[in-house]
Amino acid sequence: MTTRVVRSRDFPVATRFGPGAVLLYDRSLSRRVPGFAAWSRTFPHRVAVAAGESLKDADRFGDHIEPIVRATTGRARSEAVLVCAGGGSVGDFGGFAASVIQRGIRLVHVPTTWLAAVDSAHGGKTALNVGGRKNSIGTFYPAERVCLVRRVLDALPDPRAREGIAEMVKIALLDGGAWAKRFLASEDPRDVLLWRHLAAAIDAKQRVVDEDARETSGHRQILNFGHTVGHVIEAHDGVPHGRAITQGLYFALAWSCRRAWLTEADHRRFAAALARLTGDRMTGPRAPIPRARFVSLLAADKKAAGAARVTFVFLHALGSPTRRRVPIEAVADEAAFLGWVR
Amino acid sequence: MTTRVVRSRDFPVATRFGPGAVLLYDRSLSRRVPGFAAWSRTFPHRVAVAAGESLKDADRFGDHIEPIVRATTGRARSEAVLVCAGGGSVGDFGGFAASVIQRGIRLVHVPTTWLAAVDSAHGGKTALNVGGRKNSIGTFYPAERVCLVRRVLDALPDPRAREGIAEMVKIALLDGGAWAKRFLASEDPRDVLLWRHLAAAIDAKQRVVDEDARETSGHRQILNFGHTVGHVIEAHDGVPHGRAITQGLYFALAWSCRRAWLTEADHRRFAAALARLTGDRMTGPRAPIPRARFVSLLAADKKAAGAARVTFVFLHALGSPTRRRVPIEAVADEAAFLGWVR
Numbered sequence: 091m092t093t094r095v096v097r098s099r100d101f102p103v104a105t106r107f108g109p110g111a112v113l114l115y116d117r118s119l120s121r122r123v124p125g126f127a128a129w130s131r132t133f134p135h136r137v138a139v140a141a142g143e144s145l146k147d148a149d150r151f152g153d154h155i156e157p158i159v160r161a162t163t164g165r166a167r168s169e170a171v172l173v174c175a176g177g178g179s180v181g182d183f184g185g186f187a188a189s190v191i192q193r194g195i196r197l198v199h200v201p202t203t204w205l206a207a208v209d210s211a212h213g214g215k216t217a218l219n220v221g222g223r224k225n226s227i228g229t230f231y232p233a234e235r236v237c238l239v240r241r242v243l244d245a246l247p248d249p250r251a252r253e254g255i256a257e258m259v260k261i262a263l264l265d266g267g268a269w270a271k272r273f274l275a276s277e278d279p280r281d282v283l284l285w286r287h288l289a290a291a292i293d294a295k296q297r298v299v300d301e302d303a304r305e306t307s308g309h310r311q312i313l314n315f316g317h318t319v320g321h322v323i324e325a326h327d328g329v330p331h332g333r334a335i336t337q338g339l340y341f342a343l344a345w346s347c348r349r350a351w352l353t354e355a356d357h358r359r360f361a362a363a364l365a366r367l368t369g370d371r372m373t374g375p376r377a378p379i380p381r382a383r384f385v386s387l388l389a390a391d392k393k394a395a396g397a398a399r400v401t402f403v404f405l406h407a408l409g410s411p412t413r414r415r416v417p418i419e420a421v422a423d424e425a426a427f428l429g430w431v432r
Numbered sequence: 433m434t435t436r437v438v439r440s441r442d443f444p445v446a447t448r449f450g451p452g453a454v455l456l457y458d459r460s461l462s463r464r465v466p467g468f469a470a471w472s473r474t475f476p477h478r479v480a481v482a483a484g485e486s487l488k489d490a491d492r493f494g495d496h497i498e499p500i501v502r503a504t505t506g507r508a509r510s511e512a513v514l515v516c517a518g519g520g521s522v523g524d525f526g527g528f529a530a531s532v533i534q535r536g537i538r539l540v541h542v543p544t545t546w547l548a549a550v551d552s553a554h555g556g557k558t559a560l561n562v563g564g565r566k567n568s569i570g571t572f573y574p575a576e577r578v579c580l581v582r583r584v585l586d587a588l589p590d591p592r593a594r595e596g597i598a599e600m601v602k603i604a605l606l607d608g609g610a611w612a613k614r615f616l617a618s619e620d621p622r623d624v625l626l627w628r629h630l631a632a633a634i635d636a637k638q639r640v641v642d643e644d645a646r647e648t649s650g651h652r653q654i655l656n657f658g659h660t661v662g663h664v665i666e667a668h669d670g671v672p673h674g675r676a677i678t679q680g681l682y683f684a685l686a687w688s689c690r691r692a693w694l695t696e697a698d699h700r701r702f703a704a705a706l707a708r709l710t711g712d713r714m715t716g717p718r719a720p721i722p723r724a725r726f727v728s729l730l731a732a733d734k735k736a737a738g739a740a741r742v743t744f745v746f747l748h749a750l751g752s753p754t755r756r757r758v759p760i761e762a763v764a765d766e767a768a769f770l771g772w773v774r
Binding site: 147148149150151152153155156159160163167186189190191192193194215218220221223226227228229230304305 | 489490491492493494495497498501502505509528531532533534535536557560562563565568569570571572646647
């Protein structure tokens, strides 16, 4: 199914989703986003949740899904619509819920973080956590519509914009189209940049997803660019996803250059763009990570306790990524070379 | 994906499923089926469960899926195989688990009841219950293989065979092929009949499923033949599914005849076959059901609290069913006419 991405200044009109619409929303939005509370009340059914990883906990799945099942009971599958307003956790849980209620009802995302607007609301991955294993279960279930609402995204404080920009730099480096060149060279402020390039960045991700929607060929793994080491830093330092991915991108660029995939000139150019756009320079983790810890976090991220290798995404040139199976120890060696591991 | 149905005298060899195989099984099988315990120990991973509706309770989903997630951690999706040995509840839960772990690992069913062997292991519907609403969530996820093991099915006591035969009569009436005519006219004992016509009955169901795998056209609803009123009796009287469906089939045949869809001669012939094959004559519910209760159970079964109509499957002739939207009150009128409702 093709997802329709719609940009608008204001909230989509609730009645357009019909009498079977259920709004699932991050309860903090009523406080944070002007007009949100009034908009939420125009829905025939509303389910407020506390956003965050606990929403994705399989142990609480029954509690969390019950009000949505109740609200959609008596509706034909074609009439029941779950509209998810929130960031990554609300989208992951809500997408999963929509994919399984009556074996699949309609799904609309209204992302309320830049990270969700740029990345997680698109591509159809839903997820829950089991026994602390992040995203260990889920479904492939693209939303029929993603509504990008200027009024919501403009209400975000800048650090949240920074979250989104790292993913946008990632997709720009992978895609390399005209939009990506303009974006990487731009000196505009982040919020202007994000809004201006949002549609192109989403299209670029969607092209990758369309080639490998259910992760069978492996091509979709290129979206993991910057995430292999980024996830280690996110888990170890407890920093926000966007900050960690920025460091992961520095790492991937540096290693691509050291392996002579990427020229020195391109490396300098892309690293400079990353610094300018995200506002974060290359620092690595807060302090060097003990090597054993680094290796075990890498293996855990690959959901492979005893795995010896991971798929690492390198960059040849703008728009030319390459996937390679590399020994986990080789990743650790490179991290040690950069002083990120001790 | 096409499901391969394999009949064999003995258990499939565990090693053929590879090192990533996890056996999910009804723990009572070790006691009930000779050789089961020894076979289960040949799997690299085993997860024993208590079969029954509580296995499908969304409130306990985290607990139930955790050992399977743990056992498949570190396996590629193409290597992790969940082999589900059990009846309907094990298949419904296990199928759901396999469909969501890593967004879909491999799935094999080894049905251990006739009901599962004839019906529920085929067609790819998985299900859990939310807040007491039966099968309110689930996925469409056909097994890659269904292993029908003579040694297991022969170990079943006769009442369980009776469970399966009602579903087999249903599919025979819907399909009407040469096998169905032979089956409906046969005087053989039930276990002989079941085994002899199993492959043909499964093929007949699969042809219906293939036309409407994800329940979009509505054609698949013909499989609900006999189930509309059957489910009411199952819920009200607490009788086993097969017994209730037998009564539901009597009802559907009688109403088809009264509406002049079905000739008197065909009605007599099919009702006689149903009686002979299942060993259950037409009795209706244990005692007449209060009309308000009958109506509310019908509406609940359609997952439609205030629904005024249900889709009812009538029979024109052998192999010629027809779906009609009928008022719930009309179903109650017919039940009152038969003395099943007061």
